[in-house]
Amino acid sequence: MTASSVSKLYSAELEGIDARLVEVETDVNVGLHTFTIVGLADKALSEAKERVNSALKNIGVTAPNRENRKIIVNLAPADLKKNGSHYDLPIALTYLMATGQLKDFDSENSLFIGELSLDSKIRPIQGALNIARLAKSIGKRRIFVPKDNAAEAALVPGLEVIPASSLMELINHIEERAAIKQQEETKISHSQLGEKVDFSDVKGQEGAKRALIIAAAGGHNVLMSGPPGTGKTMLAQALSSILPVPNIDEVVEMTQIYSSAGLLNGRPYIAIRPFRAPHQTASAVAVMGGGQNPRPGEISLAHRGVLFLDEVAEFRRDLLEALRQPLESGSALISRVRGNLEFPANFILVAAMNPCPCGFYRDEERDCKCSANEILRYQKKLSGPLLDRIDIQIELPRVAIEKLRREDAGSSSSFDIRNQVASIRAMQMERFEQNKIRAITNADLSSKEIEKFVALDSESESLVRKMFDANFISPRGYYRILKVARTIADLEGIEQVSKDHISEAFGYRVRENAENRM
Numbered sequence: 001m002t003a004s005s006v007s008k009l010y011s012a013e014l015e016g017i018d019a020r021l022v023e024v025e026t027d028v029n030v031g032l033h034t035f036t037i038v039g040l041a042d043k044a045l046s047e048a049k050e051r052v053n054s055a056l057k058n059i060g061v062t063a064p065n066r067e068n069r070k071i072i073v074n075l076a077p078a079d080l081k082k083n084g085s086h087y088d089l090p091i092a093l094t095y096l097m098a099t100g101q102l103k104d105f106d107s108e109n110s111l112f113i114g115e116l117s118l119d120s121k122i123r124p125i126q127g128a129l130n131i132a133r134l135a136k137s138i139g140k141r142r143i144f145v146p147k148d149n150a151a152e153a154a155l156v157p158g159l160e161v162i163p164a165s166s167l168m169e170l171i172n173h174i175e176e177r178a179a180i181k182q183q184e185e186t187k188i189s190h191s192q193l194g195e196k197v198d199f200s201d202v203k204g205q206e207g208a209k210r211a212l213i214i215a216a217a218g219g220h221n222v223l224m225s226g227p228p229g230t231g232k233t234m235l236a237q238a239l240s241s242i243l244p245v246p247n248i249d250e251v252v253e254m255t256q257i258y259s260s261a262g263l264l265n266g267r268p269y270i271a272i273r274p275f276r277a278p279h280q281t282a283s284a285v286a287v288m289g290g291g292q293n294p295r296p297g298e299i300s301l302a303h304r305g306v307l308f309l310d311e312v313a314e315f316r317r318d319l320l321e322a323l324r325q326p327l328e329s330g331s332a333l334i335s336r337v338r339g340n341l342e343f344p345a346n347f348i349l350v351a352a353m354n355p356c357p358c359g360f361y362r363d364e365e366r367d368c369k370c371s372a373n374e375i376l377r378y379q380k381k382l383s384g385p386l387l388d389r390i391d392i393q394i395e396l397p398r399v400a401i402e403k404l405r406r407e408d409a410g411s412s413s414s415f416d417i418r419n420q421v422a423s424i425r426a427m428q429m430e431r432f433e434q435n436k437i438r439a440i441t442n443a444d445l446s447s448k449e450i451e452k453f454v455a456l457d458s459e460s461e462s463l464v465r466k467m468f469d470a471n472f473i474s475p476r477g478y479y480r481i482l483k484v485a486r487t488i489a490d491l492e493g494i495e496q497v498s499k500d501h502i503s504e505a506f507g508y509r510v511r512e513n514a515e516n517r518m
Helices: 048-057 088-098 128-137 147-153 167-174 206-218 232-241 248-260 284-288 317-322 324-329 372-379 401-405 414-434 447-453 458-470 475-491 499-509
Strands: 006-015 018-030 034-038 069-076 110-112 142-146 160-164 222-225 306-309 331-336 339-344 348-353 392-395
Touching: 006 088, 006 128, 018 088, 018 128, 034 048, 048 088, 069 088, 088 110, 088 167, 110 128, 128 142, 128 147, 128 248, 142 147, 147 160, 160 167, 206 222, 206 232, 206 348, 206 392, 206 414, 206 475, 222 232, 232 306, 232 348, 232 414, 248 339, 284 317, 317 324, 324 331, 392 499, 414 475, 447 475, 458 499, 475 499
Parallel strands: 006 110, 034 069, 110 142, 142 160, 222 348, 222 392, 306 348
Antiparallel strands: 006 018, 018 069, 331 339
8 A cells, every 4th residue: 555644534622512623634754753643632632642552553553653753643723622532543543544554535524533442442432422413514424433422423314323343343344344334323212201209299289389380381490498398309300200301402402411521321312301409519610511621510411401409598609690691591601711612501490498597487387596687698698680580489388297198189190290381382382483483481582572472451461560569570570470471371271361370470479588577
């Protein structure tokens, strides 16, 4: 074979959950032996030369460290920081091409990713789906991936996915000695659905259940306040169980996030809406996302699902205030010197808190030991602007022992409620599509859009004016009341929002504060 001094293949770099095309070029020239990787490579990537050397040696070809030649690997564009070990495979192949140990092939329409083990096995990598979607979007016909990532990458229709378990197997495929069977397109199944908490398991708290069904149907955020043991955590888990089955686009969105974070754990996709419950001690980076090599945080891992903040008043104030932007926009913006990254973060926030530090303020069975000042300071840990973004705010009373022991035959199961919620969301989507609005639930609507769908009659208008005269409600709060009212009307199958719907929505909005209770 005639050696080519410079060879080139295509790979990709993850930026957040998006991928960018990277050219892997290798030049082999006369000179003292050196093996250099240039192009803003991180530590894991700079160590690729050792993995490539061992992998090539163990398949019986001439490895770079056995040649007295100057080897330069360039990753372009040079100003894009490169991270990770998935460049091992294209680096090894371009070296073989540059030294004439691998024949020329149609590399222009292909993209390569994979980490090499020392014995030349190809290990799985993070972000295979993200990179496969890039390959399809820029017109590449095929992508070569580790065998363990093949089902994930094959979620992208119309893309030829070639799974390889070892470097030698891939070389035999390229040399046309033994073809690798193309991975079949992955079909999404929801058979993995299963709830830890069924809605029928929750005893009592009928008012809270009603509020959570409204939240699920319209995508509204919820704050639950009540003494310890009133079922706040159980209700939050039950909410997750009544959200509708995600559609294909949502499955792909969620899988991209989990793949880029390396949290698929062997699964080809995520078909269950996530339920994330970070601890109060979690850092801002862990919750919001970011880091030296930016990764999605808990709010992005909860995308299209539920983010549960138990004992929300115990979270750091700056972290809670940072939630305001994602709650408004549905995405997390991570600012860096070299530019901004945007992670999807469209979730239902469910926050739970006690009414006071000891938890028994206004409890009928136990006395509160907190002073008035302590109660007020505790409740004010949630700022007004943050509360303004929470549509439904409810208080949970203690459940009597008789209700806990009684069989509640009339309580619907998560399966039945999930079907009801799915039909309500389908109704909303049809309404949005007819009006050419890009939204998924009522909670996603802008102030201008919600006014279009809520035409108040004179009676409702009069009620709203009385509410505003008696309570201070911001313009944001007003529009959120309209959104909840629209959802309540949808649950009843009524197109016209009435006074009763407005009244119920307003009841979920206004919380009596500690000052008024003293």
